[in-house]
Structures are given as C-alpha cells and as structure tokens.
Amino acid sequence: MPSLTLNGNAAGADNISHIRSFWARHEHLRDNETLRTVLLEDVITRYENLVNTHADYVAHHQNELEQSLALQQAQNNVRHLQNLLNRDPxxxxxxxxxxxxxxxxxxxxxxxxxxxxxxxxxxxxxxxxxxxxxxxxxxxxxxxxxxxxxxxxxxxxxxxxxxxxxxxxxxxxxxxxxxxxxxxxxxxxxxxxxxxxxxxxxxxxxxxxxxxxxxxxxxxxxxxxxxxxxxxxxxxxxxxxxxxxxxxxxxxxxxxxxxxxxxFDRIFRDLKTVVNTPDLLTGISPRRDSHALSGASSAFTPRSITPITPRYATPASNGMSQLDGVSGHLRSMSLTSSNSESGGSTWATLAKARADRPLTDLRKMSSPADVQDLGPPNLRKSSISRNRAGQRIDDSFDYDRDEVQYLKKMKMCNQHYIGMGCCHYNAGKPDKCPHKHDIKLNKHQLYCLRVVARETPCKKGLYCADTTCIYGHRCPFPRASEGSMRGSDRCLNGELCRFGADMHGVDTKVVKMTRATGRF
CATH class of the missing domain: 3.40.50 (Rossmann fold)
Incomplete structure (x- = not known):
C-alpha cells in the first residue's frame, strides 16, 4: 500500500466520510423500501380480501336475484293456472x-x-x-x-x-x-x-x-x-x-x-213407466221389457178403449152375451146395437182386430164348467200340435183381458198354480220364490193365468215335447205394422222382445199331432 502524505490523508478521510454517507443513505433507502414493500403487500392483501368478499357478495346476490325472479315467475304461473282452473266452471x-x-x-x-x-x-x-x-x-x-x-x-x-x-x-x-x-x-x-x-x-x-x-x-x-x-x-x-x-x-x-x-220436484216422473202387455187377441197396449221400462209395474191401468173380451159366453136371447167382469158385476152388450155405437169397445172392433187370428168357436164354451176343461194345468194333453216344420203350435185362448191384467199385478207363481209345482214351495222354502203362493184362485182365474204364463218363452224352444209345459213356444204379440220393423216377422216389441227371432213368424197351420211321454 502506498504511503500517503498529509494532504493525502485528508483527502482519504473525506472519501471515507463520503462513502459512509452513501452507505447511510443506502441503508435509509433500503429501510424505506422495506417499509414500502410491507405497506404495498399489506395493501395488496387487503385489496385481495375485498375483491374476494365482493365476488362472494355479487355471487350471492346474483343467486338471490335469480331465485327471486324464479319465484316471481312461479307466482305468475300459479296465478295463471289458478285463472285457468277457475275459468269456465x-x-x-x-x-x-x-x-x-x-x-x-x-x-x-x-x-x-x-x-x-x-x-x-x-x-x-x-x-x-x-x-x-x-x-x-x-x-x-x-x-x-x-x-x-x-x-x-x-x-x-x-x-x-x-x-x-x-x-x-x-x-x-x-x-x-x-x-x-x-x-x-x-x-x-x-x-x-x-x-x-x-x-x-x-x-x-x-x-x-x-x-x-x-x-x-x-x-x-x-x-x-x-x-x-x-x-x-x-x-x-x-x-x-x-x-x-x-x-x-x-x-x-x-x-x-x-x-x-x-x-227436483215436477221435473222427472217418480213412477216407473209401464208398457201394458198386449192383448193376445187384439194386440192393443203392447209391453216392452227393458231394465228401465218395467213391464211388471202397476203405475198405469189399461186404456179404456181396449175391447172387452168375455171370460166365457152363454147364449142369450136377442143376440146378447153375458160378460162376467173382474169385480164380479155383469155386463151385457148387444151385437146389433154395438155396431152402431162409436168407441173402441164394440164387437165390430174386436172382430176386426182378431181377423188374423185362428177362429175360436165361443159356443164351445157354453158353461163355466167348460172353463175347467180348458183350465190348468194342461196335464191331460197327450199330444202336441205341430206345423209342417215340426215346430210346436200353442193353442189359442179366449180370455178376459181385465182378469189377465189383474193377475199380472198379483205376481202369482205360475208353476205353483198351473205347472208341476214350485220347487221352492214344495221344499218348504216359499220365501225363496219371489211370487205368491197363498192366494186362492177360482177356475177361471187359473185359466187366465195360463195366458200370463204364455208370455214367458219356453227355454226348450219351438220343439218342446213336454205336454205339461205352461210357457210360450212362439211370440204371442202382434207383428210390427209400422216403423223399421214393418214388413218383418218381428213383433211390435222389436229387438227387446223376450222371444227369440226363431219364435217369430211361426207357421200356425197344424199338419200333424205328435205324442209325447210328458216331462223330460
């Protein structure tokens, strides 16, 4: 190291002092820089926290806003649906x-x-x-x-x-x-x-x-x-x-x-509608059976224009025939005078209505005793009338229509009175049969009950060979003369008739008699 002179020492001292001042200033700046860095880091950290918090608040607010909008839309939908539901009740x-x-x-x-x-x-x-x-x-x-x-x-x-x-x-x-x-x-x-x-x-x-x-x-x-x-x-x-x-x-x-x-009063009928059963002779007041139109109800009485058919007739002077009514009182009618009177209960009307029926000679029924001969049950019949096709032909009846209507309303047990006996009644269980067994009938009523039974079709059909059968083997109701059924073999009951299609339009011309052993 070279030696210094006195002046040189002074100069060296100044340089050292100057250098130290630089170091001091550097230290001061370094400390300030550290403070600034710390401050800046602290500011950045705090800002970062604020930004994150703000972002959370914004996201939460957005979610609430969306929920609020969805709720408002749902409320609007509910109101709309409520309006739709309340509309046009x-x-x-x-x-x-x-x-x-x-x-x-x-x-x-x-x-x-x-x-x-x-x-x-x-x-x-x-x-x-x-x-x-x-x-x-x-x-x-x-x-x-x-x-x-x-x-x-x-x-x-x-x-x-x-x-x-x-x-x-x-x-x-x-x-x-x-x-x-x-x-x-x-x-x-x-x-x-x-x-x-x-x-x-x-x-x-x-x-x-x-x-x-x-x-x-x-x-x-x-x-x-x-x-x-x-x-x-x-x-x-x-x-x-x-x-x-x-x-x-x-x-x-x-x-x-x-x-x-x-x-509701006075709007609907409170009685079942009854279609009166047709008269087998005249065809007036036919019945239509259905679940809604009860043929068994008694809400209506027969029309007054129905011809009066005698139970039995006895010869009388001046062409008079004695008629025994349902109530037991006697009626008389003149064949001559009745033709000139107006109304539906004349013998002329009766004859016209029966024009297509087999002729029955009333003179054969000359006394009440003859009613018994035709009366129930038909156990004495040993043969059965049949047509060309072998189909069974039921005998025709003359009867009192009022009596028949009365018996229908009474709901008598056909098998008990005119058949082979009611199985329930014979077994000691009359409560099992819905029909009556305890009413005493006279001979003529038993005869008329056969007419009632004839309106129920026989299950054995047209070829029944049971001589004791009391039921009908062909439809007894008149053929349809009007409407869509006109000209067909169907009766005026149409499709609701209880008799099958094969039991309509049956040929009634008897060509042979067949013998049968009875019930089978």
Missing part, C-alpha cells in the same frame, strides 16, 4: 234417459225446452244454496248429457200412453237440445247397457276434472250403477263431488251408498 249432469223420464215429454219440442230451462234453474239453485257445492262461483255453467235409446223409448212411451206417437219424443229431444246450449240428448240406439257404459266412462273422465265442480248422476232406477259407485265409497273427494239425483225411488243397492242425494 261447470256442473255435469249425467242422466240415464231410459229410466229418468221427464214429465213434459208429451208436449214435444215445447216440452223439451221447458224441461231444459226448469232443470237448469233447479240445478243452479241447489248448487248455490247452503254450500251444496263447494267453491261454486256464480258464473258456473250447467252441462247436461241424456243418454237413451230414442227409438225404443219413444215406442215404449207411446204404447204406455205417455205420448201420442214415438215422433213426439224425438221432438222433445230436439227441444231439450235446443233449449240450452250445453244440453244434449245422445241416442245410443238398441243394445243392453249402452247408455250405462257411456255414462260410466264420462263419470270416470270428469270426476277428477277441477273445472267440473260436481257430477249429478241421474240413475235412481238402475242398480247397475252401484257397481260403478262402489269403487269410490272410500274416497272423501268423490263423496263431495258426486250427488245422486232421484227420479223414481232409489233401488236398494243405491240407497246404501254414502253419496248425497237430491230430488
């Missing part, structure tokens, strides 16, 4: 029209319009009174569907005397349908239970429809609907939404169901 009335018959059918189209208006007013008054129908708004509509066999019911009502002709019912249906825009009469045509099936399917379809606030079911006459309703006896909702409407009294199986019932 209606009460559905399903009626089995073959049994629920309106009182105004005889008035044709005008009667149909009156029935529609009356029924709608009655339904609305009932639905809005005493909360019979919950949540029933004032603008509720009434929808009515009547299912029936229009042609068959029209013919039956005409024969029962409710209307003048089947066309009147068609006019009524037209007036009913036109009377209210939501009222319809649906013609289901011929066929068993066609109306019932349609009503059942509509019932199931609309039962849980919220727009349908109540189903009013008109079926009081038909136990068959009990099968449908039994499926819903445990459903409280169904019990609140279904009401049974009464026309005729409810059948037994319907009365035990837990559904409400309602009856």
């Amino acid at each position: 209606y009460l559905l009335v399903l009626i089995e029209g073959d049994g629920m018959i309106f009182n105004t059918i005889e008035d044709g189209e005008a009667g149909g319009k009156v029935a529609a208006t009356t029924l709608q007013n009655a339904i609305l008054d009932w639905a809005t009174t005493s909360n019979n129908v919950l949540e029933c708004p004032p603008d509720v509509k009434v929808v009515v569907r009547v299912y029936l066999n229009l042609k068959g019911l029209g013919e039956a009502c005409a024969k029962a005397g409710l209307i003048s002709s089947p066309a009147v019912l068609e006019e009524f249906a037209r007036g009913f349908t036109r009377g209210k825009t939501m009222f319809d009469v649906v013609d289901v045509g011929y066929g068993k239970d066609r109306a019932d099936v349609k009503i059942a399917e509509n019932f199931k379809l609309f039962l849980h429809d919220y727009h349908c606030r109540q189903i009013v079911l008109g079926c009081s006459h038909d136990n068959g609907f009990a099968r449908l309703l039994e499926q819903y006896t445990e459903s409280q909702e169904a019990q609140m939404r279904v009401t049974l409407m009464k026309g005729v009294p409810f059948e037994k199986e319907l009365t035990v169901l837990p559904f409400r019932t309602v009856k």
